[in-house]
Amino acid sequence: MPLVAALDPQSAFVQACYIVSFSLFIIGIRRGTHPTTARQGNMIAAAGMLIAVATTLALKGIGNWGLIAIGLVAGTIVGVVASRRVQMTAMPQMVALYNGLGGGAVALIAWAEFRHDLALGEAIPLDAFIPTLFSMVVGSISFWGSNIAFGKLQGLISGQPMKIPGQQVLNALLLAGIVAACIVLGLDHNSGPSQGLFIAVLIAAAILGNLFVLPIGGADMPVVISLLNAFTGLSAAAAGIALDNTVLIVAGTLVGSSGTILTTAMATAMNRSIGNILFAGFGATPTGGAATEERPVTSIGAQDAAIKLAYADSVVIVPGYGMAVAQAQHAVKEMADELGKKGVNVNYAIHPVAGRMPGHMNVLLAEADVPYEKLKEMDEVNPEMPHTDVAVVIGANDVTNPAAKDDPDSPIAGMPIIEVDEAQQVIVIKRSLSPGFAGIDNDLFYHEKTSMLFSDAKQAAADIAAEIENL
Amino acid sequence: MPLVAALDPQSAFVQACYIVSFSLFIIGIRRGTHPTTARQGNMIAAAGMLIAVATTLALKGIGNWGLIAIGLVAGTIVGVVASRRVQMTAMPQMVALYNGLGGGAVALIAWAEFRHDLALGEAIPLDAFIPTLFSMVVGSISFWGSNIAFGKLQGLISGQPMKIPGQQVLNALLLAGIVAACIVLGLDHNSGPSQGLFIAVLIAAAILGNLFVLPIGGADMPVVISLLNAFTGLSAAAAGIALDNTVLIVAGTLVGSSGTILTTAMATAMNRSIGNILFAGFGATPTGGAATEERPVTSIGAQDAAIKLAYADSVVIVPGYGMAVAQAQHAVKEMADELGKKGVNVNYAIHPVAGRMPGHMNVLLAEADVPYEKLKEMDEVNPEMPHTDVAVVIGANDVTNPAAKDDPDSPIAGMPIIEVDEAQQVIVIKRSLSPGFAGIDNDLFYHEKTSMLFSDAKQAAADIAAEIENL
Amino acid sequence: MPLITEITIFVLAAFVGFEVISKVPTTLHTPLMSQTNAIHGIVLLGGLIVVGLSNFWLDNLIGTIAIFFGTINIVGGFLVTDRMLGMFVRKPKKEEPAEKKTGDGEKE
Amino acid sequence: MPLITEITIFVLAAFVGFEVISKVPTTLHTPLMSQTNAIHGIVLLGGLIVVGLSNFWLDNLIGTIAIFFGTINIVGGFLVTDRMLGMFVRKPKKEEPAEKKTGDGEKE
Numbered sequence A, B: 001m002p003l004v005a006a007l008d009p010q011s012a013f014v015q016a017c018y019i020v021s022f023s024l025f026i027i028g029i030r031r032g033t034h035p036t037t038a039r040q041g042n043m044i045a046a047a048g049m050l051i052a053v054a055t056t057l058a059l060k061g062i063g064n065w066g067l068i069a070i071g072l073v074a075g076t077i078v079g080v081v082a083s084r085r086v087q088m089t090a091m092p093q094m095v096a097l098y099n100g101l102g103g104g105a106v107a108l109i110a111w112a113e114f115r116h117d118l119a120l121g122e123a124i125p126l127d128a129f130i131p132t133l134f135s136m137v138v139g140s141i142s143f144w145g146s147n148i149a150f151g152k153l154q155g156l157i158s159g160q161p162m163k164i165p166g167q168q169v170l171n172a173l174l175l176a177g178i179v180a181a182c183i184v185l186g187l188d189h190n191s192g193p194s195q196g197l198f199i200a201v202l203i204a205a206a207i208l209g210n211l212f213v214l215p216i217g218g219a220d221m222p223v224v225i226s227l228l229n230a231f232t233g234l235s236a237a238a239a240g241i242a243l244d245n246t247v248l249i250v251a252g253t254l255v256g257s258s259g260t261i262l263t264t265a266m267a268t269a270m271n272r273s274i275g276n277i278l279f280a281g282f283g284a285t286p287t288g289g290a291a292t293e294e295r296p297v298t299s300i301g302a303q304d305a306a307i308k309l310a311y312a313d314s315v316v317i318v319p320g321y322g323m324a325v326a327q328a329q330h331a332v333k334e335m336a337d338e339l340g341k342k343g344v345n346v347n348y349a350i351h352p353v354a355g356r357m358p359g360h361m362n363v364l365l366a367e368a369d370v371p372y373e374k375l376k377e378m379d380e381v382n383p384e385m386p387h388t389d390v391a392v393v394i395g396a397n398d399v400t401n402p403a404a405k406d407d408p409d410s411p412i413a414g415m416p417i418i419e420v421d422e423a424q425q426v427i428v429i430k431r432s433l434s435p436g437f438a439g440i441d442n443d444l445f446y447h448e449k450t451s452m453l454f455s456d457a458k459q460a461a462a463d464i465a466a467e468i469e470n471l
Numbered sequence C, D: 001m002p003l004i005t006e007i008t009i010f011v012l013a014a015f016v017g018f019e020v021i022s023k024v025p026t027t028l029h030t031p032l033m034s035q036t037n038a039i040h041g042i043v044l045l046g047g048l049i050v051v052g053l054s055n056f057w058l059d060n061l062i063g064t065i066a067i068f069f070g071t072i073n074i075v076g077g078f079l080v081t082d083r084m085l086g087m088f089v090r091k092p093k094k095e096e097p098a099e100k101k102t103g104d105g106e107k108e
């Protein structure tokens, strides 16, 4: 290689590069607080990454350029292709997969680090060994857990919670075993801890990662992924401690905080505790089996819906998970455009947990070029509801369910909702009367001011748009 | 001493105590973001301080308990007495004085540290020597500058900008001399740098601190103090680097950030640059000499004012520096109470730079027990102004001057103001037509809907309250 | 570096993380997740050190896989975040979307 | 501790400081100033070390003055901040102010 600088890892210059690098990460995330600066922020963070990688490549003694090049080039190709190809609706899966890769890399590095320490033949200092064990265990859990989450979201594995009797006990025993084995390894730290035991722990952590996520319902995967994201971050920080690498410590900790905050935010918005999400097997993806369908509903066709909408003054669109499934965002935007041409004031009401990821709807609607100012938050839109002529619910369900306000025994009781039942009229677009993520019936559908348009969201939006144009 | 634990300064235990200590500082300041948690936050920060001090007292080799006790006891007595006696209106002075003490302590410690290094007779490592020099110079500037600021605010020194011809050049030369001497000291770092030169630098920095603040007008002192606060913080952080003390580094840096942010916030709220404040000699305290007094004004007595106010539906009180000078906050509160009894809705509009410190009015009104919710910020109150029956301006001037909006050549052009000229009627309480801090005339006084009540603020508020009661 | 110093850095970084990230609005949480995914690709550094300094086939294998994973994370993560965030920004150059926007945006 | 590590800590602390302090509302800026005054009284630690470890009169004198200054800062700063902040909190125990409040507060 032409440019081998041979820097000492603990030299002030290398450390200074790492300081610049993590500062750029912080500034990058900081700029992510507003849509207009977020893209620039992302580039700043990427620049920080470039500096960190370049510095490391210039360290003294780094060789094996062939293998490094293979890893970097292959990774870049996969990364570029994947990022181009992925659908915006597939973001949750993508995040899960990437998170798993990160966790896997951490676990592998911990293993290699352990082998390196063993090879030195000396006592392994505990202040490096403990973080190594931690990053190995947590990274491995994160890898396997994220992959299961990916499988569930992608439909490779059933989204149903898979329960084995005594599940919780088994997990607890497994965790206890891992901790015990780590203690044994730690006690042996100056007389050559057994590599066999180490690999056994790696495998046990892998099993735990699987068992931990399998019993959680597919719809709860975003919370799980976010939690595993925090795990990956913390394991990276631990690896940084083991490797004496400040930028790893800081970057890992930032990711850890991010995962923690997002997990908490999602749980709060769903009015559930994290424990309930992880251990209650609640988030079953709806089986499609309808609930009590005896009560009468008002059904409506695309043409009537078009008339109602075109003669309204103000319309609020409430998108939900169904819009993501149907990939209906472009059709919805076109429908709104047609309404705009008729002089109707159209806004979008975005519930914080609509869809399956925080900010899911925002990303999809942004993809369809809906202006940012049109996306109203729940708190902003609810007071306006009584003055809204028509609320159009597109593939949303739980986030509009009045039971959250009215029925203290409902599983979603206390979750704040978009109060479409306060609007003058409501049109609900979904394929059937079947429940959403929470698996409960929605009184909204049987309300006298509600008309149901039973159809796929994309189809329905396109039909309505065409009808409006023909009016 | 009975309890001498003898801890190694670099031991993990001591470091852990310091981590706890600075974490408590951060949490303490964090809780200071809301009035209801701020007091608790202050106690948390104080607990952090206690831990840091206790840990340090338990370090190995610490002796000389008699002197330490003298310093601690004497300091505590002065601190307790001063904090009990000080008037809320005297806060700016108090902050200046305390800031000076901090800077002075840093400079003294740097000097002692230098003497200690000299006494060792070895080469002084540059990575301790440079921070020592920095903290000595900056601490000394901060000490003397803050004392001058204190003197100006307390009226011990004239508030007028004292200008010497060639001032700026002199300061620049002095600064260059200090830097040059520090470089000489640094170059000598392994052959025993001269203590004489060191003391000369200490003195030069003292002179620079004086010359730097003397030419700045008394009214600009809050900005200067805040800037010097940042200086003190940074010098403390530098001392921490020299002494290898993490809690000093973190605490000093926190104070440095705080000072920087407050300085910038004040400058922004006044729509002036920091350079302009420091070097333009702008902030002359008003001499009381009136401006163009030819234009007619409507004058009014306490009784008429009381009638106007008592029959209004909504009244907004706009306090300013004059209320602080007159210590009128309690009288104003009583006036508002009387109005409340008559069913008038009274609010207070607080401009961000009303008075002479950020948050100055809030502290005074809180002292008078005005409920927090009644204090409205500028952005909140301005849209309500057209629906306000009477705006009562009490000892405020610049922050209500319409010239900021209307006259692009005005020295305060662009400064956001409280738009009392949009209210239905305006009553201005001040002693004369003389200008405020910015030294410019205020068209508001000559406006047809303005009535001037020429009186001391406290007297006027008390008179109005009495009149309302008699109505 | 002593462990306690690394813990100092960890604690401070955690404070920074919590403060900064709690300012990110829900709207941008999905891009945030994928950006943090990219950032924890920083473990790539560990892989580089492992492979760069070792000569045994197993270590090389482990390390190369780690590099591969880490690079996918970084490259894929930043690019996909960029793609997402690009959608939040108005695109004045493309003619067609600008046309469309009139219908939805300007008729209020 | 190597200088560069201390700079690492400084940089992180600066990020924390800027994030945390920019959240403090103007209303509380005066108490904030006096609280930070108290916090930089932390230089007291330097004074303790100087006096605690020295035996020469001049160092003792310098150090004792520094301890004296630092203690005033800490004690006075925290107490005065507490006094100020106490004013922002409603005082339900005192009868008189509670009485008064009705006049101003409740009659809207």
Ligand SMILES: NC(=O)c1ccc[n+]([C@@H]2O[C@H](COP(=O)([O-])OP(=O)(O)OC[C@H]3O[C@@H](n4cnc5c(N)ncnc54)[C@H](OP(=O)(O)O)[C@@H]3O)[C@@H](O)[C@H]2O)c1
Binding pocket: A219, A220, A221, A222, A223, A266, A270, A288, A319, A320, A321, A322, A323, A325, A326, A352, A353, A354, A355, A356, A357, A358, A359, A360, A394, A395, A396, A397, A398, A399, A400, A429, A430, A431, A432, A433, A434, A435, A436, A437, A438, A455, A456, A457, A458
């Ligand atoms: N956003 C997050 O971060 C997050 C994370 C975890 C969990 N969650 C949970 O997810 C739920 C989100 O609520 P939501 O109202 O958005 O969704 P939802 O309650 O899950 O309901 C989605 C609805 O969309 C309909 N649908 C499915 N495919 C469709 C298609 N192709 N065309 C039209 N409609 C279709 C379904 O009804 P049909 O089958 O009748 O069509 C279903 O009732 C909440 O309960 C929330 O707690 C959210």
Ligand SMILES: NC(=O)c1ccc[n+]([C@@H]2O[C@H](COP(=O)([O-])OP(=O)(O)OC[C@H]3O[C@@H](n4cnc5c(N)ncnc54)[C@H](OP(=O)(O)O)[C@@H]3O)[C@@H](O)[C@H]2O)c1
Binding pocket: B219, B220, B221, B222, B223, B266, B270, B288, B319, B320, B321, B322, B323, B325, B326, B352, B353, B354, B355, B356, B357, B358, B359, B360, B394, B395, B396, B397, B398, B399, B400, B429, B430, B431, B432, B433, B434, B435, B436, B437, B438, B455, B456, B457, B458
């Ligand atoms: N708050 C900060 O952080 C800060 C910092 C630095 C500078 N400043 C500057 O300070 C100014 C603050 O504006 P402001 O409107 O509050 O005050 P101001 O413009 O300085 O005006 C104060 C007025 O109060 C009157 N006054 C003085 N003593 C009085 C008494 N005993 N009774 C009644 N009235 C009395 C004076 O008029 P008479 O002499 O006629 O009575 C004077 O015109 C701004 O220009 C701001 O930029 C503020």
